[in-house]
Amino acid sequence: TFVPAARVDRIRESPSVAAAQRVRELKAQGREILDLTVGEPDFDTPDNIKSAAITAINTGQTKYTAVNGIPALREAIATRAASRTGIQYADNQITVGGGAKQVIFLALMATVEAGVEVIVPAPYWVSYPDMVLAHDGTPVIVQCEESDNFLLTPHALADAITPNTKWVILNAPGNPTGSVYTREQLQAIAEVIEANPHVSVLVDEIYDEINFGDAPITSLLEVAPHLRDQVLVTNGVSKSHAMTGWRLGYGLGNSGLIGAINKLQGQSSSCPSSISQAAAVEALTGDQSFLTESVRSYRLRRDLSTRLLGAVPGLEPVVPQGAFYLFVNCAALIGKQTPGGTVIESDQDLVLYLLDEASVATIQGSAYGASPYFRISFAASEAVLEKAAAQIAAAVERLS
Numbered sequence: 001t002f003v004p005a006a007r008v009d010r011i012r013e014s015p016s017v018a019a020a021q022r023v024r025e026l027k028a029q030g031r032e033i034l035d036l037t038v039g040e041p042d043f044d045t046p047d048n049i050k051s052a053a054i055t056a057i058n059t060g061q062t063k064y065t066a067v068n069g070i071p072a073l074r075e076a077i078a079t080r081a082a083s084r085t086g087i088q089y090a091d092n093q094i095t096v097g098g099g100a101k102q103v104i105f106l107a108l109m110a111t112v113e114a115g116v117e118v119i120v121p122a123p124y125w126v127s128y129p130d131m132v133l134a135h136d137g138t139p140v141i142v143q144c145e146e147s148d149n150f151l152l153t154p155h156a157l158a159d160a161i162t163p164n165t166k167w168v169i170l171n172a173p174g175n176p177t178g179s180v181y182t183r184e185q186l187q188a189i190a191e192v193i194e195a196n197p198h199v200s201v202l203v204d205e206i207y208d209e210i211n212f213g214d215a216p217i218t219s220l221l222e223v224a225p226h227l228r229d230q231v232l233v234t235n236g237v238s239k240s241h242a243m244t245g246w247r248l249g250y251g252l253g254n255s256g257l258i259g260a261i262n263k264l265q266g267q268s269s270s271c272p273s274s275i276s277q278a279a280a281v282e283a284l285t286g287d288q289s290f291l292t293e294s295v296r297s298y299r300l301r302r303d304l305s306t307r308l309l310g311a312v313p314g315l316e317p318v319v320p321q322g323a324f325y326l327f328v329n330c331a332a333l334i335g336k337q338t339p340g341g342t343v344i345e346s347d348q349d350l351v352l353y354l355l356d357e358a359s360v361a362t363i364q365g366s367a368y369g370a371s372p373y374f375r376i377s378f379a380a381s382e383a384v385l386e387k388a389a390a391q392i393a394a395a396v397e398r399l400s
């Protein structure tokens with residue numbers, strides 16, 4: 001019989017992967033489900049990027065690469081980082097991996113062990129706490145308030161830091177809230193980090209291109225470049241360039257950490273796909289008009305879904321400033337009864353009710369460490385978003 005290592009029992013299956021599986025099962029039974037759980041662009045990868053990959057295949061770029069990727073990709077990453085923050089990263093301060101997810105996983109593997117604490121502000125991307133647990137560490141969840149736009153305050157950060165703290169994870173625009181820190185808020189966080197040189201910051205900027213403000217989002221290192229050795233920035237092409245299936249992400253940090261990540265990658269995957277690397281070079285250096293067009297479209301869908309769900313009595317969407325998720329407060333529906341007589345006791349109950357009665361798949365806030373809320377992805381067509389909102393409205397109306 002199979003006996004898993006303790007770390008497997010310690011972690012949960014990704015709730016978004018589980019939700020997607022449930023949708024597949026219902027669809028297989030012939031149910032028509034509007035799936036708003038998926039965390040990926042509904043656009044196709046742009047043609048120029050596909051062509052770059054096809055050229056890579058046809059010109060023999062199909063072998064192992066260096067563990068830290070092909071030089072052209074590291075150069076493209078360094079150029080982008082320099083234009084965002086003014087910081088120049090050397091070759092040994094850049095790593096590339098099979099998605100930002102793998103880079104984050106290896107960064108934690110390289111630094112976390114029993115006794116190590118990692119501060120995870122909630123609501124959080126589902127994977128952070130489990131990745132910490134997978135490496136025997138302790139996730140320290142800090143609850144952030146809706147009234148603070150779900151952002152980590154410097155006071156809450158300072159209170160959560162202990163001598164055992166190794167990391168705090170900052171994700172903006174955030175999944176699931178789309179919240180973004182202002183320059184002043186980052187400045188205040190930077191001061192706490194500066195006063196705690198034993199703490200590093202993992203800055204997950206995977207959604208930085210999907211931003212609905214007029215100016216680019218501010219990066220922690222823009223306001224505090226002197227903290228660069230205490231900061232690991234992770235990013236990738238999955239969300240920005242509709243390349244989730246290509247599995248290509250990267251990290252920028254101090255050479256000691258990057259060297260450790262590369263050592264672990266060298267003994268696990270060796271390197272990310274050579275073809276995806278060639279595609280990512282085109283994504284980062286080629287025509288960027290896809291970004292403008294896709295963000296314009298996400299903004300329209302954000303406005304549409306915020307308006308439609310905001311009009312449903314009992315639902316209060318939190319207007320996101322970036323990414324493609326809408327986090328919806330459903331506190332007013334807790335305690336209500338379904339037509340079948342079941343009491344909605346939690347956001348999980350509501351999500352199941354919406355799946356059964358509205359045929360709309362969403363994800364409960366508890367998966368992100370914040371209740372009672374649910375998350376929809378608005379990376380879906382306007383027709384689907386309109387239909388989903390109408391079906392949710394009708395199902396909510398049947399609650400008493």
Ligand code: PLP
Nearest residue numbers: 039099100101125175236238249
């Ligand atoms: N970070 C956040 C906040 C995410 O939502 C995701 C994807 O869902 C990732 C990282 C991972 O992205 P990648 O496809 O580059 O692994």
